[in-house]
Amino acid sequence: xxxxxxxxxxxxxxxxxxxxxxxxxxxxxxxxxxxxxxxxxxxxxxxxxxxxxxxxxxxxxxxxxxxxxxxxxxxxxxxxxxxxxxxxxxxxxxxxxxxxxxxxxxxxxxxxxxxxxxxxxxxxxxxxxxxxxxxxxxxxxxxxxxxxxxxxxxxxxxxxxxxxxxxxxxxxxxxxxxxxxxxxxxxxxxxxxxxxxxxxxxxxxxxxxxxxxxxxxxxxxxxxxxxxxxxxxxxxxxxxxxxxxxxxxxxxxxxxxxxxxxxxxxxxxxxxxxxxxxxxxxxxxxxxxxx
Amino acid sequence: xxxxxxxxxxxxxxxxxxxxxxxxxxxxxxxxxxxxxxxxxxxxxxxxxxxxxxxxxxxxxxxxxxxxxxxxxxxxxxxxxxxxxxxxxxxxxxxxxxxxxxxxxxxxxxxxxxxxxxxxxxxxxxxxxxxxxxxxxxxxxxxxxxxxxxxxxxxxxxxxxxxxxxxxxxxxxxxxxxxxxxxxxxxxxxxxxxxxxxxxxxxxxxxxxxxxxxxxxxxxxxxxxxxxxxxxxxxxxxxxxxxxxxxxxxxxxxxxxxxxxxxxxxxxxxxxxxxxxxx
Numbered sequence: 250x251x252x253x254x255x256x257x258x259x260x261x262x263x264x265x266x267x268x269x270x271x272x273x274x275x276x277x278x279x280x281x282x283x284x285x286x287x288x289x290x291x292x293x294x295x296x297x298x299x300x301x302x303x304x305x306x307x308x309x310x311x312x313x314x315x316x317x318x319x320x321x322x323x324x325x326x327x328x329x330x331x332x333x334x335x336x337x338x339x340x341x342x343x344x345x346x347x348x349x350x351x352x353x354x355x356x357x358x359x360x361x362x363x364x365x366x367x368x369x370x371x372x373x374x375x376x377x378x379x380x381x382x383x384x385x386x387x388x389x390x391x392x393x394x395x396x397x398x399x400x401x402x403x404x405x406x407x408x409x410x411x412x413x414x415x416x417x418x419x420x421x422x423x424x425x426x427x428x429x430x431x432x433x434x435x436x437x438x439x440x441x442x443x444x445x446x447x448x449x450x451x452x453x454x455x456x457x458x459x460x461x462x463x464x465x466x467x468x469x470x471x472x473x474x475x476x477x478x479x480x481x482x483x484x485x486x487x488x489x490x491x492x493x494x495x496x497x498x499x500x501x502x503x504x505x506x507x508x509x510x511x512x513x514x515x516x517x518x519x520x521x522x523x524x525x526x527x528x529x530x531x532x533x534x535x536x537x538x539x540x
Numbered sequence: 541x542x543x544x545x546x547x548x549x550x551x552x553x554x555x556x557x558x559x560x561x562x563x564x565x566x567x568x569x570x571x572x573x574x575x576x577x578x579x580x581x582x583x584x585x586x587x588x589x590x591x592x593x594x595x596x597x598x599x600x601x602x603x604x605x606x607x608x609x610x611x612x613x614x615x616x617x618x619x620x621x622x623x624x625x626x627x628x629x630x631x632x633x634x635x636x637x638x639x640x641x642x643x644x645x646x647x648x649x650x651x652x653x654x655x656x657x658x659x660x661x662x663x664x665x666x667x668x669x670x671x672x673x674x675x676x677x678x679x680x681x682x683x684x685x686x687x688x689x690x691x692x693x694x695x696x697x698x699x700x701x702x703x704x705x706x707x708x709x710x711x712x713x714x715x716x717x718x719x720x721x722x723x724x725x726x727x728x729x730x731x732x733x734x735x736x737x738x739x740x741x742x743x744x745x746x747x748x749x750x751x752x753x754x755x756x757x758x759x760x761x762x763x764x765x766x767x768x769x770x771x772x773x774x775x776x777x778x779x780x781x782x783x784x785x786x787x788x789x790x791x792x793x794x795x796x797x798x799x800x801x802x803x804x805x806x807x808x809x810x811x812x813x814x815x816x817x818x819x
Contacts (some may be wrong), residue, residue, distance in 0.1 A: 252778050259710060259712045262712055263627070263711070263712060265619065266619050266622050266623045266627060267618030267623055267627060269616055269620045269623060269635060270619070270623025270624060270627065270628065270702075271619055271623075271633070271637060272616060272682075273620065273637055273640035273641045273644055273682070273683070273686070274636055274637055274640040276640070276644060276679060276682070277640045277643055279642060279655075280647065280651070280652075280655045281818075283654075283655055283658040283659055284654065284655065284658075286658070287654075287658050293662075296573070308560045337560070337649075338560050338563055338564055339558075339564070340557065341557050341559075341560025341561070341622070342557075342560045342561045342565075343559060344557055345557035345558065345561045346561065349554055349557055349558075350561075358561070358565070360807055361565060362564070362565070363803075363807075364800065364803060364804075364807075365564075367567075367736065367737070367740070367799055367800060367803040368572070368740075368796065368799070368800070369739075369740030369742070369770055369796070369799055370740070370742065370743075371740070371742045371770045371771075371773050371774050371795070372575070372740075372773070372792055372795060372796050374774070374777070375773060375777055375788070375792050376574075376575065376792075377683070378569050378575070378777060379777070379788075380571070381571075406564075407567055407569070409564050413564065435546060437546050437549075437550045438550060439546075439549060439550035439553045439554065440546065440550075442552075460646075463646050464595060466648070466666065467646070467647070467648025467649065467651070468648070469648065469649060469650040469652070469742075469743040470742045470743055470770075470774065473778075474774070474778060497648055497650045497743075500650050500651075500653075500654065501650050501653075501743055501746055504653070504654070504657070504746070504747050505746060505747055509662070519660075520653060521650070521651045521654040524602050524648050524650075524651055525647060525648075525651050527799070528643075528646045528647060528648060529643055529646070536585070
């Protein structure tokens with residue numbers, strides 16, 4: 250009798266553990282379902298193409314104008330700018346840490362890079378807004394210290410730890426026989442790095458860049474604080490030096506003041522849904538190379 | 541001739557790599573130093589306990605928030621990790637679980653905020669509260685708790701499990717008495733890392749937990765909203781005019797100190813753990 254009680258208890262515990270195991274799946278489905286549920290009513294106000302290609306975001310006007318194009322382009326500008334800065338720098342840093350730096354130095358650099366990832370985004374935003382923005386505006390003679398490129402710059406530094414540490418892992422995992430082969434053929438260390446090691450680590454480096462992209466596109470507080478929050482369509486390269494507003498910043502700035510179940514509320518959930526879908530897809534892809 | 545130029549190219553390229561690394565590390569190190577220097581010199585006893593904008597209430601709020609987050613995330617995350625390492629035997633379901641964990645880790649933090657608003661604040665009627673914020677943050681750190689716990693569990697050698705099973709212990713007894721105790725230090729390190737991450741997050745608590753109040757800053761129950769350091773910094777910088785610069789710098793410094801402090805503790809623990817492993 251006592252045995253069977255113990256057995257029942259064990260069965261209960263193990264069932265709980267199995268349930269907890271699949272919890273991640275349940276949460277992903279729940280997030281999707283809730284975003285969809287609170288986003289869908291917006292389609293009684295506007296069609297999908299109105300939302301995605303509409304050029305005017307004025308959610309509080311009568312009737313509400315819910316064109317998300319300025320926000321989507323804002324996110325695109327800031328993110329592309331960030332990757333243009335972060336990918337070359339991150340790759341260079343990763344190659345340096347894994348191939349060039351002495352062992353001692355590597356042991357300091359690796360934790361240091363990981364530590365950079367821990368700095369809260371609101372602190373980056375604070376420094377960007379109070380120090381770096383005004384300083385850059387002064388330097389480049391801009392009217393205000395809040396603009397798209399500043400967001401790109403801050404985001405680049407936030408995405409760098411991800412890009413560096415995952416690329417570095419990939420580079421380190423290149424078999425030593427490949428290197429030895431190249432060196433034995435008379436190639437210099439640098440030639441070996443460029444022609445053999447980096448190409449062999451390609452898929453890991455691409456995965457690292459995609460994860461960095463995900464980090465940059467989903468980052469909220471920093472871009473909210475440093476990009477000036479003007480929901481206008483950025484024009485050409487000059488757009489980088491003007492204020493923009495990203496999708497994430499729009500949600501963060503407006504959800505607090507939005508009445509429940511208004512078109513504006515649903516539109517903000519639609520932006521959240523778009524972000525969820527973008528990051529979902531990209532994650533499914535970026536995991537592929539690793540199997 | 542060609543060999544010389546190849547060597548020159550190598551020297552030049554290595555210098556370029558040096559430069560990349562310096563550009564990555566130095567500015568951030570520099571601003572951290574500026575922040576510590578300006579923030580620490582601005583910090584005073586009066587700034588902590590004084591009003592308005594005393595730091596005590598947001599510090600207490602953040603500590604309450606991340607403690608509750610840890611209490612919610614730890615059992616879920618550890619149980620999920622135990623499932624993955626001890627009970628699952630591969631197959632499509634496990635692949636799906638792993639894909640879900642990766643995707644949860646990639647969901648933007650502000651989207652967690654939206655989800656928390658829809659589920660905890662609205663549907664569960666928690667309101668904007670400590671509880672709703674902690675639930676939201678617990679979801680956000682869950683992937684990190686799972687992956688760090690899983691790593692700790694995998695470090696426990698199979699021979700220990702086999703020995704326990706050979707002595708007639710059941711699977712659960714083995715997990716509870718042998719595997720978990722041996723993995724515990726690693727699991728705790730991961731938890732500290734996760735809580736540190738939660739302490740610095742702003743976007744998920746914007747609409748679920750944080751508020752700004754000069755008159756009634758301390759919560760009386762789980763269903764009260766709280767002041768939190770990251771939100772306080774955000775509000776003081778973006779929305780409230782005429783906050784003394786010293787207050788902003790001190791707030792930023794305390795936030796950074798708490799978050800980095802937890803990370804440093806975790807890194808040191810991890811290093812010591814590697815040093816003292818018995819197998």
